Amino acid sequence: MIQLETLPAALFPGQDSLSWIFQVIFTLLFIVFVFYGQRIQMYIMVREIQGSLLRLKYIRDEGRKIAIATIKEIGKPEADPAERVNQFLEYITIPPESMDPAGVVWKLEHILDVRENRFKDEVKLMAPAADKTDINNLENTLEAAAALNLIYKVIRHFYILGKKTLSLYIIMQIQMILPLIMREAEAYASALKAFSYGQPIGDGAGALVAAKLMHGHRKRKIEKDCVVAKVPLESRTAYVIKAEGPGGNVGKPGEAIKRVVEENKGKISTIIMIDAQLKLEGEKPGEVVEGVGAAIGGPGIEQYKIEDSILKYKIPINAVAIKEDIGDAVSPMRKEIFDATEVAVGLVKRAIKEKTKEGDTVIIAGIGNSIGVGQ
Amino acid sequence: MRKAAEVSTRRFSSIILIVIIVVLALSLAALYQAYELFVLNDPNMGYYLLIGIIGLALSTYMLFQTRRQIRKFTLKSPPIVTTIICPECNFKNIRNFERGDYILKELGQCTKCKGKMMISAIYREVKEKVKEEKVFT
Ligand SMILES: [Zn+2]
Numbered sequence: 001m002i003q004l005e006t007l008p009a010a011l012f013p014g015q016d017s018l019s020w021i022f023q024v025i026f027t028l029l030f031i032v033f034v035f036y037g038q039r040i041q042m043y044i045m046v047r048e049i050q051g052s053l054l055r056l057k058y059i060r061d062e063g064r065k066i067a068i069a070t071i072k073e074i075g076k077p078e079a080d081p082a083e084r085v086n087q088f089l090e091y092i093t094i095p096p097e098s099m100d101p102a103g104v105v106w107k108l109e110h111i112l113d114v115r116e117n118r119f120k121d122e123v124k125l126m127a128p129a130a131d132k133t134d135i136n137n138l139e140n141t142l143e144a145a146a147a148l149n150l151i152y153k154v155i156r157h158f159y160i161l162g163k164k165t166l167s168l169y170i171i172m173q174i175q176m177i178l179p180l181i182m183r184e185a186e187a188y189a190s191a192l193k194a195f196s197y198g199q200p201i202g203d204g205a206g207a208l209v210a211a212k213l214m215h216g217h218r219k220r221k222i223e224k225d226c227v228v229a230k231v232p233l234e235s236r237t238a239y240v241i242k243a244e245g246p247g248g249n250v251g252k253p254g255e256a257i258k259r260v261v262e263e264n265k266g267k268i269s270t271i272i273m274i275d276a277q278l279k280l281e282g283e284k285p286g287e288v289v290e291g292v293g294a295a296i297g298g299p300g301i302e303q304y305k306i307e308d309s310i311l312k313y314k315i316p317i318n319a320v321a322i323k324e325d326i327g328d329a330v331s332p333m334r335k336e337i338f339d340a341t342e343v344a345v346g347l348v349k350r351a352i353k354e355k356t357k358e359g360d361t362v363i364i365a366g367i368g369n370s371i372g373v374g375q
Numbered sequence: 376m377r378k379a380a381e382v383s384t385r386r387f388s389s390i391i392l393i394v395i396i397v398v399l400a401l402s403l404a405a406l407y408q409a410y411e412l413f414v415l416n417d418p419n420m421g422y423y424l425l426i427g428i429i430g431l432a433l434s435t436y437m438l439f440q441t442r443r444q445i446r447k448f449t450l451k452s453p454p455i456v457t458t459i460i461c462p463e464c465n466f467k468n469i470r471n472f473e474r475g476d477y478i479l480k481e482l483g484q485c486t487k488c489k490g491k492m493m494i495s496a497i498y499r500e501v502k503e504k505v506k507e508e509k510v511f512t
Contacts, residue, residue, distance in 0.1 A: 018404060018405070018408050021401070022401075022405070022426065025401070197455075197472065197474055198474060198475070198476075198477065199455055199472060199476075199497060200477070200478055200497050200498075208478060211478065211479055215479055245477060246477030246478075246480070282511060331453075331499075332453065332455050332497075332498070332499045333497065333498050333499070334498060334499050334500070334501050335498045335499070335500050335501070336501075337498075338496055338497075338498040372476070372477045372478060372497060373477060373478045373479070374477045374478055374479035374480050375479060
């Protein structure tokens with residue numbers, strides 16, 4: 001039977017030098033962990049961040065390279081676009097002050113309009129040979145590259161700040177959200193590739209539903225960068241709206257819906273909006289669900305406009321959402337989502353039949369980036 | 376700024392390397408001691424064997440941990456397929472995506488009839504690597 005007091009001696013038996021060494025080491029380890037345990041943990045976290053940062057840097061550099069290569073290939077610039085691309089990646093947009101929130105929607109819209117025009121001009125200078133579709137795609141490619149650059153710089157900031165201050169809280173807060181940030185960065189990286197090739201992305205599911213509905217009918221352009229077609233559907237008249245494709249472009253569907261509502265003097269029986277929606281983990285990609293409300297993402301300007309104009313005429317608004325995760329939303333459209341658009345078309349037709357009478361006028365708006373989706 | 380970060384990283388790694396070497400040497404010594412005690416038929420050899428094996432496992436694990444950091448990053452793009460159909464005779468053609476393709480793009484004449492070919496679908500097929508949650512559906 002080993003007594004408790006003799007336990008250390010039992011663990012390190014014998015009076016030779018090796019057992020003494022072990023005893024000293026164990027005592028030292030104990031002291032080190034008591035006093036420096038947290039610091040060691042912090043170093044492990046810093047290393048983890050460093051690994052992710054290395055990967056982020058690689059993704060950013062790769063994204064920049066792809067953007068430059070695409071500009072050279074499509075745009076046929078005379079000078080090397082690398083310098084201009086570097087400048088583009090550092091562009092900043094200052095959001096309007098919202099201390100007095102009245103009218104901030106229009107201020108934000110204005111700033112974003114200026115930004116978009118500026119970007120388009122810049123791309124035109126970089127790629128003189130590009131047509132309208134290419135310019136939209138290139139602009140999207142560059143925006144994805146800029147987003148990657150921003151993510152890299154923010155993580156680098158916290159990494160360096162954490163090392164400088166050795167503050168556990170700075171290091172911990174970045175280490176905790178790192179897995180989500182890496183997912184987002186990888187999503188942007190695959191978006192960048194899809195944009196540079198002009199491939200349809202998961203976010204374009206709504207636009208694809210509208211494209212399928214309006215295919216073969218006469219279209220006209222409508223504010224801003226959108227197309228609308230008057231389609232006879234289940235003995236009703238449907239105004240189908242989507243962003244103009246196949247260039248990468250989300251348009252201003254809120255503006256378009258407002259215009260169509262005004263053109264019909266508010267005599268719209270219902271509005272159906274189709275959009276991709278971020279799914280929760282565990283939900284299947286490509287699940288199609290119904291609901292009410294303005295199904296549209298973005299900074300909220302278009303949603304505000306739609307809600308404003310339907311309130312004026314008390315028009316009921318229905319939503320059809322196609323579920324997908326953030327990675328699928330910006331990477332080339334996966335098969336499940338493509339198949340889901342067919343289901344969504346069926347749901348839209350059913351909703352029209354159930355919620356309106358024959359001869360009514362409805363608006364169907366497919367929301368999303370129309371890259372790689374014609375009409 | 377980046378250079379400073381790299382230098383401090385290397386220093387940190389060399390500290391780890393020294394620790395690994397010391398642990399490795401000590402565990403080898405412990406294993407040797409265990410062997411000597413085993414020859415003497417001393418029951419205490421078990422403790423040394425235990426310490427030696429744990430130390431050996433720990434140091435090799437740490438060595439592989441540092442090795443794993445150095446790996447190549449790649450941005451791979453999945454295969455994207457374009458489906459072309461002829462609405463007249465339902466002739467279907469599936470090929471890899473090419474720049475300029477878009478859904479509902481009209482292509483040339485059908486090889487079988489005089490109908491106009493059209494791109495009906497562009498998508499990527501995902502082979503689900505992660506096992507889907509089966510219980511909570
Ligand atoms: Zn044919």
